[in-house]
Amino acid sequence: MSQADSSAPEILTAHDLYRFYRSGEEETLALRGISLSLRRGETLAVIGPSGSGKSTLLACLAGLDEPDGGYVYVGGERVSHLPEAARAQVRARRIGVLLQSGNLLPHLDLAANILLARSAARAPRPSSHQPDTGELLDQVGLGARGRALSRELAGGERARAGLAVALANDPDVLLADEPTGELDGPTEQRILDLLQDRARRGSGVLLVTHSRQVVRIADRVISLRDGRIRR
Numbered sequence: 618m619s620q621a622d623s624s625a626p627e628i629l630t631a632h633d634l635y636r637f638y639r640s641g642e643e644e645t646l647a648l649r650g651i652s653l654s655l656r657r658g659e660t661l662a663v664i665g666p667s668g669s670g671k672s673t674l675l676a677c678l679a680g681l682d683e684p685d686g687g688y689v690y691v692g693g694e695r696v697s698h699l700p701e702a703a704r705a706q707v708r709a710r711r712i713g714v715l716l717q718s719g720n721l722l723p724h725l726d727l728a729a730n731i732l733l734a735r736s737a738a739r740a741p742r743p744s745s746h747q748p749d750t751g752e753l754l755d756q757v758g759l760g761a762r763g764r765a766l767s768r769e770l771a772g773g774e775r776a777r778a779g780l781a782v783a784l785a786n787d788p789d790v791l792l793a794d795e796p797t798g799e800l801d802g803p804t805e806q807r808i809l810d811l812l813q814d815r816a817r818r819g820s821g822v823l824l825v826t827h828s829r830q831v832v833r834i835a836d837r838v839i840s841l842r843d844g845r846i847r848r
């Protein structure tokens with residue numbers, strides 16, 4: 618566990634999030650009034666049984682999905698209730714997202730994926746230090762794999778590559794869904810080290826996970842059940 622500074626500024630705020638899904642006659646209330654916040658340098662783990670709303674929450678926080686009620690702010694900028702293009706811009710500038718489905722465009726090599734994520738950030742914040750592609754590849758231990766396509770990477774390499782892309786915009790907030798997935802021990806440790814390093818550099822880090830190892834590096838843990846935070 619890292620030692621987050623309780624006086625550090627809040628970098629992510631989510632208030633009273635609701636999300637309904639409707640398919641045919643069936644209605645699912647995936648989020649039922651979730652409020653949470655994250656400070657710079659803080660790592661928050663989100664746990665809960667399958668179907669409790671973790672991925673839906675992450676998608677709403679990342680601006681990949683729109684909540685039906687409530688709001689999300691990152692770094693003082695609104696993420697929710699914006700046209701999709703505006704949400705994508707806030708995400709490109711401020712948020713790193715690591716999804717289980719992977720975040721590499723399949724027809725571009727790894728270096729090009731990183732360059733694309735960096736250039737999408739366009740107007741980096743004055744304080745930001747966007748690492749260059751070589752630096753990022755070295756950080757995740759893939760210095761020699763910049764020319765590889767996603768399909769040419771082994772599972773552990775692909776997870777680290779995804780993290781490199783998620784970090785390419787020097788995000789205020791890193792949101793990751795099962796960042797260590799099915800990885801072996803040494804690769805899992807490497808990812809955990811990178812996540813801890815990210816928090817030390819002042820990002821807020823939110824990790825959806827079932828892994829005890831991941832929970833161990835968190836400053837705080839919240840548990841979801843039926844779309845609510847369990848108290």
Ligand SMILES: Nc1ncnc2c1ncn2[C@@H]1O[C@H](COP(=O)(O)OP(=O)(O)OP(=O)(O)O)[C@@H](O)[C@H]1O
Nearest residue numbers: 638639640645647666667668669670671672673674
């Ligand atoms: N696109 C969708 N359409 C309809 N229902 C959905 C959709 N996505 C999620 N749900 C439902 O919303 C609820 C929350 O799902 P969600 O995927 O957020 O849970 P989760 O905690 O991430 O589960 P898991 O750990 O299995 O990934 C579930 O009941 C799920 O069936």
